[in-house]
Amino acid sequence: xxxxxxxxxxxxxxxxxxxxLASLAERLLTPHGVDRYLELIDPMLVRREIRGEVVxxxxxxxxxxxxxxxxxxxxxxxxxxxFVRVTVDIDGxxxxxxxxxxxxxxxxxxxEFTVKAHEGGLVSRHLHEHGHVGMVLxxxxxxxxxxxxxQRPDSxxxxxxxxxxxxxxxxxRTLVDERYPGEVSLLYYARTPADMPYAEExxxxxxxxxxxxxVRHTAADGHFTADHLRRVAPWFARATTxxxxxxxxxxxxxxxxxxxxxxxxxxxxxxxxxVLTVAxxxxxxxxxxxxxxxxxxxxxxxxxxxxxxxxxxxxHGCRMGICFSCTxxxxxxxxxxxSGGESAEDDEEIQLCVTAAAGDVxxxx
Amino acid sequence: xxxxQDRLTPEQVEEFGREMDELRARIVADLGAADVEYIxxxxxxxxxxxxxxxxxxxxxxxxxxxxxxVGALSLAKILDNMEIGHNVMHGQxxxxxxxxxxxxxxxxxxxxxxxxxRHSHNYIHHTYTNIVDKDRDVGYGILRIDPAQRWHPYYLGxxxxxxxxxxxxxxxxxxxxxxxxxxxxxxxKWSEFREERRRIGRKMGTxxxxxxxxxxxxxxxxxxxxxxxNAAANLTRNLWAFGIIFCGHFPADVESFSEEETEHETxxxxxxxQILGSANITGGALFHVLSGNLSHQIEHHLFPDIPARRxxxxxxxxxxxxxxxxxxxxxxxxxxxxxxxxxxIVKFALPGSGDSTPEPATVERDRTxxxx
Ligand SMILES: Cc1cc2nc3c(=O)[nH]c(=O)nc-3n(C[C@H](O)[C@H](O)[C@H](O)COP(=O)(O)OP(=O)(O)OC[C@H]3O[C@@H](n4cnc5c(N)ncnc54)[C@H](O)[C@@H]3O)c2cc1C
Ligand code: FES
Numbered sequence: 194x195x196x197x198x199x200x201x202x203x204x205x206x207x208x209x210x211x212x213x214l215a216s217l218a219e220r221l222l223t224p225h226g227v228d229r230y231l232e233l234i235d236p237m238l239v240r241r242e243i244r245g246e247v248v249x250x251x252x253x254x255x256x257x258x259x260x261x262x263x264x265x266x267x268x269x270x271x272x273x274x275x276f277v278r279v280t281v282d283i284d285g286x287x288x289x290x291x292x293x294x295x296x297x298x299x300x301x302x303x304x305e306f307t308v309k310a311h312e313g314g315l316v317s318r319h320l321h322e323h324g325h326v327g328m329v330l331x332x333x334x335x336x337x338x339x340x341x342x343x344q345r346p347d348s349x350x351x352x353x354x355x356x357x358x359x360x361x362x363x364x365x366r367t368l369v370d371e372r373y374p375g376e377v378s379l380l381y382y383a384r385t386p387a388d389m390p391y392a393e394e395x396x397x398x399x400x401x402x403x404x405x406x407x408v409r410h411t412a413a414d415g416h417f418t419a420d421h422l423r424r425v426a427p428w429f430a431r432a433t434t435x436x437x438x439x440x441x442x443x444x445x446x447x448x449x450x451x452x453x454x455x456x457x458x459x460x461x462x463x464x465x466x467x468v469l470t471v472a473x474x475x476x477x478x479x480x481x482x483x484x485x486x487x488x489x490x491x492x493x494x495x496x497x498x499x500x501x502x503x504x505x506x507x508x509h510g511c512r513m514g515i516c517f518s519c520t521x522x523x524x525x526x527x528x529x530x531x532s533g534g535e536s537a538e539d540d541e542e543i544q545l546c547v548t549a550a551a552g553d554v555x556x557x558x
Numbered sequence: 559x560x561x562x563q564d565r566l567t568p569e570q571v572e573e574f575g576r577e578m579d580e581l582r583a584r585i586v587a588d589l590g591a592a593d594v595e596y597i598x599x600x601x602x603x604x605x606x607x608x609x610x611x612x613x614x615x616x617x618x619x620x621x622x623x624x625x626x627x628v629g630a631l632s633l634a635k636i637l638d639n640m641e642i643g644h645n646v647m648h649g650q651x652x653x654x655x656x657x658x659x660x661x662x663x664x665x666x667x668x669x670x671x672x673x674x675x676r677h678s679h680n681y682i683h684h685t686y687t688n689i690v691d692k693d694r695d696v697g698y699g700i701l702r703i704d705p706a707q708r709w710h711p712y713y714l715g716x717x718x719x720x721x722x723x724x725x726x727x728x729x730x731x732x733x734x735x736x737x738x739x740x741x742x743x744x745x746x747k748w749s750e751f752r753e754e755r756r757r758i759g760r761k762m763g764t765x766x767x768x769x770x771x772x773x774x775x776x777x778x779x780x781x782x783x784x785x786x787x788n789a790a791a792n793l794t795r796n797l798w799a800f801g802i803i804f805c806g807h808f809p810a811d812v813e814s815f816s817e818e819e820t821e822h823e824t825x826x827x828x829x830x831x832q833i834l835g836s837a838n839i840t841g842g843a844l845f846h847v848l849s850g851n852l853s854h855q856i857e858h859h860l861f862p863d864i865p866a867r868r869x870x871x872x873x874x875x876x877x878x879x880x881x882x883x884x885x886x887x888x889x890x891x892x893x894x895x896x897x898x899x900x901x902x903i904v905k906f907a908l909p910g911s912g913d914s915t916p917e918p919a920t921v922e923r924d925r926t927x928x929x930x
Contacts, residue, residue: 220764222768223767229605282594285591
């Protein structure tokens, strides 16, 4: 342990000297690279990859676990609301799932993940059963567009259900940390008081100036209605809203916002992947994998399948939209995504496994 | 010689293929943490030996230290290329989804860039195993190792080419991937290999840079000794890899095939060809690891993407299946296999098909009649 601590201290002493030393070390330790040697001393010493060590762990409810994770040096922070791809090793196989840090973005020296155990869920159950202080996780850089914009909106509504509390709690804690001058309201649905991972934290946050929190227990008081929203944020129509929760809650809120003509002010995050069904009629046009210089006729199946058939081996994991390992940049073209929508945006990050081309598409892959 | 297709009846071939598929499915279903732990331990040992070898070069003025350094570094390079590199690049650990064990990303301590090698080895050699004129590993394009290769006065130099290839094996592999032999013969154009050449340039730079420039310079006045030590380690690895690889397909009795007899092959027939065209080497556990388990060439050719530590575990079963179908299972100790290959290299330097009498001394053959 003493050696590890000394090595870590030495590694932490940075500066230009260290970076030229690092590039010499890379040249000496080619082709494997410095990380492949450092990790044998201590997995947290890696310089390029990001890892996280669990430094604290608690079980706020029967089926959730909260991990405090200290990321390794390559970590670059996150915007409140974003997610991180977390990788664990289960019986020799790396499994990656997304988790949204629940802490304030201003305190990113430590990340807080709250994971709900899903029945039959591979990664969530593994974390519940084998999570321990000292456990090392693989981490990605923070990703996702569900995030507070740099220019904070004047008033903010947060709506969450169940484990969907994590990204919006991060937003609330971030706003409180920076003494956000506007109004912010949180409407939170949990099944019963015993299913609330953040009961005390929410009580404490509710006492802050400008913050209103309304918690509803669906087992006793039913599901989302417009009244609940009006009670906590009568001004919601002029606010920016961030929503994350189970599909029925998402659906109800979306309908309300659409009916009120303010769908553009609603931002959502889905934890569960919708399934992509591709109609054969979608075939047509060409898919160009620009980095590999491969060009194929689009047969309508997912981009991942077509890339593989064309002899490419893009990264992937779950093949069902869960792990985001297959994310690549779409240079141009229209794609149909799992959620049924079409997107024509250039330079957009797409998940190859749940996206199909609608006509000519260029992908940087 | 019995033709490839008439060894077994079509029904037997399919039944045989099914047994092989079942064996494979059983191992695949059992892959897990133990396989990962194994390869991680090999990697740890390899990195440890490498660091030890590099460190010992600082005491290179003391001959025993220099020798120990060369030994450690040689072992590190052998483990890196054989049990780790060759096997990882076959995709044996792709199921772990660990980027450090990914066939597409792994790069070995060898001048031949992984990507070029994966194409010529995984695809060409493993698909067209021992098909003369298709498997470019038959004689590596420079040797005559099979009677079906037409003789030419050039082949009088066979023993010389083989010796040079053994000494410079990593460079040979690198040029082999570039199909230099075919470029020289005018069968392919230099310009077709622009991408491969670019990769080779980069890889050569980094490999030569560390072994022959940076590490020697870092030992200051000992630079010449370090340079020589690193060269010695590369040489040891070259000789070892050459020996193991040549014993895999070229001992007497291992068969080669023509393009015609392998047309429209079924999966069962493909398995059959892998068995007839490969030879194992007997030895202890350490020997198997150092050979990258290529000492189980037969099992490797049947299931190239199953972690190599599984080959010794299934060898008994594979051999029993071969026995059941009256198929040969070529195996023998390294010394005998090497001798057999050496004789072949000399024999085929001369015109004709060499002495065609079988050499029962070189390989153990299980050939009990099919119990049909
Ligand atoms: C952007 C994003 C952020 C996320 N943030 C968090 C977070 O902060 N906390 C958290 O607990 N989870 C979060 N998730 C969900 C998480 O990534 C996993 O999907 C979840 O932990 C289940 O993984 P698993 O391996 O245990 O289940 P799997 O083995 O993948 O699935 C097992 C079964 O559960 C179903 N299932 C999978 N995921 C869900 C789900 N989310 N809800 C209901 N059923 C599901 C599957 O369809 C399957 O039948 C997030 C997901 C995304 C996409
Ligand atoms: S999201 Fe897992 S492979 Fe696409």
